[in-house]
Amino acid sequence: MQLKGLRVMGIDPGLTRCGLSVVQTGRGRQVIPVAVGVVRTPSGAELSERLLRLSTAVREWMDDYRPDVIAMERIFERGNVSTVMHTAHAVGVLVLAAAERGIPVHMYTPSEVKKAISGNGRADKKQMTNMITRILGLGEPPKPADAADALAIAVCHCWRAPLLRRSAELSAGAGATPDR
Numbered sequence: 001m002q003l004k005g006l007r008v009m010g011i012d013p014g015l016t017r018c019g020l021s022v023v024q025t026g027r028g029r030q031v032i033p034v035a036v037g038v039v040r041t042p043s044g045a046e047l048s049e050r051l052l053r054l055s056t057a058v059r060e061w062m063d064d065y066r067p068d069v070i071a072m073e074r075i076f077e078r079g080n081v082s083t084v085m086h087t088a089h090a091v092g093v094l095v096l097a098a099a100e101r102g103i104p105v106h107m108y109t110p111s112e113v114k115k116a117i118s119g120n121g122r123a124d125k126k127q128m129t130n131m132i133t134r135i136l137g138l139g140e141p142p143k144p145a146d147a148a149d150a151l152a153i154a155v156c157h158c159w160r161a162p163l164l165r166r167s168a169e170l171s172a173g174a175g176a177t178p179d180r
Contacts, residue, residue: 006161007034009067009103010154011058011094012146013075015050015086016043018094019150020058022065023136023158031158033136035065036147047089055093062101070098071157073149074107108156113149116156128152 005025012019018041022034039057041050072094075087098105111121118131129148133141135155142148 006069006158007065007067008154008157008161009061009065009070010150010152010157011070011072012149012153013072013087013090013094014146015041015054015090017144017146018054018058018090019144019146019148020061021147021150021154022061022067023151023154025158029159031136031155033138033151035061036142036151037061038144038146038150047086051089051093054090055097058094058097062097062103067103069157069161070094070103070105071153072105072107073113073153074109076109106157106161108153108160112160113152113156116159117152 007022007024010019010021010023018039019036020039021036024032024034026032039054041053045053072091075084075091095105108116114123114128115121117123117135118127120127123131125145125148129141129145132138132148132152132155136151142151
């Protein structure tokens with residue numbers, strides 16, 4: 001069961017480069033690309049200025065494309081605390097922009113996205129880019145990698161959303177008591 005016509009914004013969060021995409025579900029497992037891009041902020045700028053630039057860009061995307069849901073990569077420890085902290089600041093700005101618009105946010109680990117797109121939770125960047133290019137029927141691979149990642153996150157949600165919804169329905173039904 002596919003959620004036909006669902007518009008999903010995929011975000012690969014980052015402070016220096018933040019991948020943004022919008023896709024729409026079609027029939028079955030079909031996913032139609034709508035837009036893809038990358039927001040960049042200068043690494044030499046003050047944190048507040050960088051967050052403001054990111055916030056402005058993502059708000060414009062949300063207002064222009066009106067997604068029904070946001071799918072975002074979950075932050076994970078990469079060994080560099082500074083990078084994780086900067087990404088966490090970016091995620092806060094992105095989630096706030098969605099919350100202000102009443103748009104639900106779903107987060108996926110990199111391995112969940114890789115598994116959904118390639119069948120392999122340890123797929124490399126090249127495999128992922130090749131798969132997302134094929135899945136979406138693109139003429140050329142999206143660049144840079146942040147753009148391809150944003151598309152992969154959006155497609156992952158499109159394919160997982162029906163399962164998430166069904167699971168939530170079953171969980172809600174499990175707690176119901178029969179009428180007497």
